[in-house]
Amino acid sequence: MDERIASRIKLVRGDITTLNVDAIVNAANTSLLGGGGVDGAIHRAAGPELLAECRTLGGCATGSAKITRGYRLPTDHVIHTVGPVYSGGGRGEADLLASCYRESLRLAAEHQCKTVAFPAISCGVYGYPLAEAARVSLEATAEFLAESELPREVTWCLFDQPAYDAYQEALAAAAD
Numbered sequence: 001m002d003e004r005i006a007s008r009i010k011l012v013r014g015d016i017t018t019l020n021v022d023a024i025v026n027a028a029n030t031s032l033l034g035g036g037g038v039d040g041a042i043h044r045a046a047g048p049e050l051l052a053e054c055r056t057l058g059g060c061a062t063g064s065a066k067i068t069r070g071y072r073l074p075t076d077h078v079i080h081t082v083g084p085v086y087s088g089g090g091r092g093e094a095d096l097l098a099s100c101y102r103e104s105l106r107l108a109a110e111h112q113c114k115t116v117a118f119p120a121i122s123c124g125v126y127g128y129p130l131a132e133a134a135r136v137s138l139e140a141t142a143e144f145l146a147e148s149e150l151p152r153e154v155t156w157c158l159f160d161q162p163a164y165d166a167y168q169e170a171l172a173a174a175a176d
């Protein structure tokens with residue numbers, strides 16, 4: 001990964017709902033009507049208006065992304081994307097996961113977002129192995145950033161130490 005691209009990628013440990021960035025990405029499901037994990041945390045922190053707006057969106061396909069306002073969150077936008085459920089890796093999961101990042105970044109750029117934060121999409125309930133998800137997501141993000149000035153900076157907000165370590169290792173391997 002080119003060092004100019006690597007310099008635009010950050011890792012933090014914490015709760016994505018607290019980040020004051022231009023957009024945070026939600027690991028949603030196809031209904032966009034909320035759930036557990038980071039989806040639940042984002043809806044709880046954003047308040048009921050978020051769900052009200054999500055109801056108008058008509059759901060979201062796996063690998064796609066849709067954008068809403070952030071309401072009571074410190075961020076201006078929430079980009080809802082639906083990651084693949086991991087079932088061994090032979091069902092196109094990597095391409096779908098890469099598409100989540102590409103489509104989320106495309107929406108962020110279209111809305112002039114300079115800073116965007118991602119959770120580890122699909123790495124919770126959807127069972128994607130952390131090391132592989134980190135590799136796929138960093139590769140897709142680096143490819144997008146090489147073609148686009150926006151967003152200026154992409155942050156992964158990792159909720160626990162195993163996720164943080166996996167991303168740190170993948171980022172170090174990609175920067176070599």
Ligand code: APR
Nearest residue numbers: 015016027029035036037038039041122123124125126159
């Ligand atoms: N901030 C950042 N990351 C978080 C937070 C948070 N507040 N809460 C959880 N996470 C992390 C998890 O630890 C995991 O690493 O987000 C990652 C994604 O896990 P999930 O939230 O379970 O999302 P995913 O695996 O993509 O499954 C999506 O779960 O919540 C439902 O409605 C959602 O059906 C969808 C499914």
